[in-house]
Amino acid sequence: MATVKAVRGTRDLLPPETELWNLIEATARQVFARYNFGEIRTPIFEDTGLFARSVGEETDIVSKEMYTWEDRARAQSEKTQSLTLRPENTAGVVRAYIEHGLGESGQLQKLYYVGPQFRRERPQKGRYRQFWQIGAEVIGPPSSGSESPLRDAEVLEMLATLLQELEITGWTLELNSVGSAADRAKYSDVLRAALVDVAPKMCGDCQRRAVTNPLRVLDCKVPEDQPIIESLPKIGDSLGKDSKDHFAQVTAALDAAGVPYKLNRRLVRGLDYYTRTTFEFTHGGLGAQNALLGGGRYDGLSEAIGGPKAPGIGFAIGLDRLVLTLQALESTQAPAPAAKADAYIASLGESLNAAALVLARELRRAGLRVELGDGSFRLKKSFEAADKIARRIVILGEDEHQSGILTVKDFTTGTQTKVPRAELAAYLARPAGE
RNA sequence: GCGGCUAUAGUUCAGCGGCAGAACGCCUGACUGUGGCUCAGGAUGUCGUGGGUUCGAUCCCCACUAGCCGCCCCA
Numbered sequence: 286m287a288t289v290k291a292v293r294g295t296r297d298l299l300p301p302e303t304e305l306w307n308l309i310e311a312t313a314r315q316v317f318a319r320y321n322f323g324e325i326r327t328p329i330f331e332d333t334g335l336f337a338r339s340v341g342e343e344t345d346i347v348s349k350e351m352y353t354w355e356d357r358a359r360a361q362s363e364k365t366q367s368l369t370l371r372p373e374n375t376a377g378v379v380r381a382y383i384e385h386g387l388g389e390s391g392q393l394q395k396l397y398y399v400g401p402q403f404r405r406e407r408p409q410k411g412r413y414r415q416f417w418q419i420g421a422e423v424i425g426p427p428s429s430g431s432e433s434p435l436r437d438a439e440v441l442e443m444l445a446t447l448l449q450e451l452e453i454t455g456w457t458l459e460l461n462s463v464g465s466a467a468d469r470a471k472y473s474d475v476l477r478a479a480l481v482d483v484a485p486k487m488c489g490d491c492q493r494r495a496v497t498n499p500l501r502v503l504d505c506k507v508p509e510d511q512p513i514i515e516s517l518p519k520i521g522d523s524l525g526k527d528s529k530d531h532f533a534q535v536t537a538a539l540d541a542a543g544v545p546y547k548l549n550r551r552l553v554r555g556l557d558y559y560t561r562t563t564f565e566f567t568h569g570g571l572g573a574q575n576a577l578l579g580g581g582r583y584d585g586l587s588e589a590i591g592g593p594k595a596p597g598i599g600f601a602i603g604l605d606r607l608v609l610t611l612q613a614l615e616s617t618q619a620p621a622p623a624a625k626a627d628a629y630i631a632s633l634g635e636s637l638n639a640a641a642l643v644l645a646r647e648l649r650r651a652g653l654r655v656e657l658g659d660g661s662f663r664l665k666k667s668f669e670a671a672d673k674i675a676r677r678i679v680i681l682g683e684d685e686h687q688s689g690i691l692t693v694k695d696f697t698t699g700t701q702t703k704v705p706r707a708e709l710a711a712y713l714a715r716p717a718g719e
Numbered sequence: 720g721c722g723g724c725u726a727u728a729g730u731u732c733a734g735c736g737g738c739a740g741a742a743c744g745c746c747u748g749a750c751u752g753u754g755g756c757u758c759a760g761g762a763u764g765u766c767g768u769g770g771g772u773u774c775g776a777u778c779c780c781c782a783c784u785a786g787c788c789g790c791c792c793c794a
Contacts, residue, residue: 293785345792349720373794402794407720409788418794490791504792555793565794576794603794633752661751668754682752696754 294406294414302608309451309607310399313419316447317397320439322421325396327377333367338590339376341557343497346372350404370403373556375583375599376590378422383592393429393436397421399604410609411574417604420580424587424597432596434531437562437582438538440598444566444578445544453610456577458545459565461552462532463500464524466560466585472523473499483513503551519550528561535562558583562598570613571606578602627653628693628713629671633682635660641681644706651710672696676717679709 291297298306314324333353340347352370371377378396381387387394399419406412423440425431441458448456463469476499484495487502487510494501503514524532539546546564554563563581571577580600587595628648632641638660645655656675658667664680671678680692691709694701697718704712 290785350792404793406792407790408786412793416794420794501792506790573789574793579794601794606794631752663750664752665750665754667752670754672754678754680752684752692752694753699755701753 292414294408296413296415305608305611306604309604309611310419312450313397313399313447313602316443316450317421320395320443322395322397325378325381325398326400327371327374327381327398329401330368330370331377331380333369335376335380335590336369336372339379339558339586340373344555344557346404346555350406352403352405372404373402373601374398374400374418374420375422375558375586375601378599379424379583379586379592379595379597380590382422382424382595383587383590387424388426388587388593388595391426391429393423393425393431395421395423409574410572411603411606413605418601419604419607420599420601422597422599424595424599426593426595432584434534434562435538436598437535438542438544440580440600441535441539441546441564442542442544444600444602448566451607451611453568453577453607453614455570455614456566456568457547459549459552459567460536460539460546461520461549461563462524462528462535462561463520463553463559463563463581464528464561468524468528469500469560472518472520475518475523476500476502479517483517487513500553501555503553514551521550531561554579554581558586558589560584564600568606568610571610574603574606576603577606577610624654626656626675628677628679629656629658629667629675630679630681631658631664631667631671632660633662633664633680637681637683637686640686644679644681644709648710648713651714653710653713677713679713 333351336351337347342348351372354368356366356368358365378398382394382396397420400417401415402418403415405414408414421440421443423431423436430436441460445458464472477495480495480499480502484492484502487495488505488507491502491505491507491510494505502517503520505511505514521529536546536548549565552563552565554565559581561582561584563579565579566577567575568577569575578600580598582596582598584596586597587593630641630645630648632638641657641660645657648655656671658670661667668678676696678694678696680694682692685691689706690703691706692701693704693709693712695717
């Protein structure tokens with residue numbers, strides 16, 4: 286087949302599905318606004334080094350899933366630059382935070398974004414090479430209160446609210462603390478040491494992880510490995526007092542707000558920048574990719590990419606997965622019928638097409654949704670077309686054009702009436718059947 | 720990167736080593752003012768791509784590509 290197709294892992298979103306996407310985005314923007322977030326839009330590609338230094342050189346994302354290319358030099362004096370399609374958006378936001386000196390204001394920055402991200406993974410249900418995320422970041426100098434556990438709780442409460450307003454039920458919030466960077470490094474060492482003896486008895490992946498990224502061993506799903514994992518040192522025991530206090534305040538605030546959560550001491554997220562609070566909202570019915578959204582605190586990220594100390598916390602919602610979840614829930618209820626146009630204007634004869642456009646313009650200016658026929662004399666054809674997409678048909682024949690009295694038929698009731706042009710918009714604005 | 724399943728009409732899918740099928744959708748039906756329900760008629764297509772076996776392949780075999788599902792990982 287020689288025809289060009291959307292490349293692997295990418296897809297077209299068509300009406301009416303895009304209506305659902307827009308509804309979700311609009312709801313998110315509305316909720317975020319109530320929490321005083323503002324929108325940020327960062328470039329879709331960045332210098333490759335940004336992701337290597339933030340997400341982590343050793344992570345799967347950076348080591349094998351990025352779309353990276355050498356941007357060619359256009360002049361002899363210009364150097365080539367390695368660029369990468371963003372695999373996530375937090376790095377870009379923090380880069381912008383540093384670049385524009387947003388921390389200099391002393392104010393806490395609350396930013397959200399909506400946009401496509403790119404990872405070269407094997408596509409499957411809920412996983413695409415171009416996928417969409419809605420995310421938000423709370424970041425600022427320590428003096429702005431950015432480190433407060435209240436920020437963590439507020440963000441989680443906001444997410445619970447958003448899911449509620451989207452009428453998504455059946456989700457689970459899994460919560461953990463991986464400690465400060467120091468705690469995390471310490472625990473990593475403890476784990477590595479403990480794994481020396483037991484790793485050879487574990488699955489191949491775990492043997493590899495024991496060396497490269499010991500925390501990942503905790504995520505292993507092989508049944509035989511579970512007893513061994515249970516016997517490994519717990520991350521909670523490696524947390525310093527500050528980290529423990531911080532986490533306790535997060536959970537206390539969630540309890541007070543009535544946000545349900547499940548402690549998951551083995552929740553380790555795959556991006557290197559996470560510190561202290563990490564979380565994931567999961568949902569069944571998503572197949573193997575059950576994470577609806579994920580996030581956490583990143584107290585050292587800004588410094589890792591050369592910025593000032595700027596603790597923060599953020600999350601990213603998998604929009605594709607949100608849509609899937611909503612569609613799955615929707616099917617158990619009534620499927621939403623596609624909205625119909627308010628009127629279909631059938632001009633009888635091409636000589637009336639210009640007049641039909643003028644009429645449509647009037648009605649559309651009045652806020653009505655209007656479709657135009659093609660000037661066919663065959664009313665049968667016009668009726669067939671009109672009935673599929675509109676609630677009423679407006680007939681504009683020679684008589685109507687001369688008299689200014691239009692013929693309108695209501696498809697719901699089947700009744701036909703004459704309406705003076707001056708009253709037409711008001712008439713069509715009425716609900717069908719009235 | 721690895722494994723399983725799949726690829727036929729616009730869509731969802733049957734099917735068979737020998738003229739390509741259904742349903743839905745689409746078009747037409749006393750063609751210059753009336754749709755829906757029903758009826759009658761009609762058009763669908765290089766049977767994913769490339770090779771092989773065969774007198775003959777949409778069907779059997781191989782490779783490739785893509786999709787779905789799972790692993791890994793993540794949203």
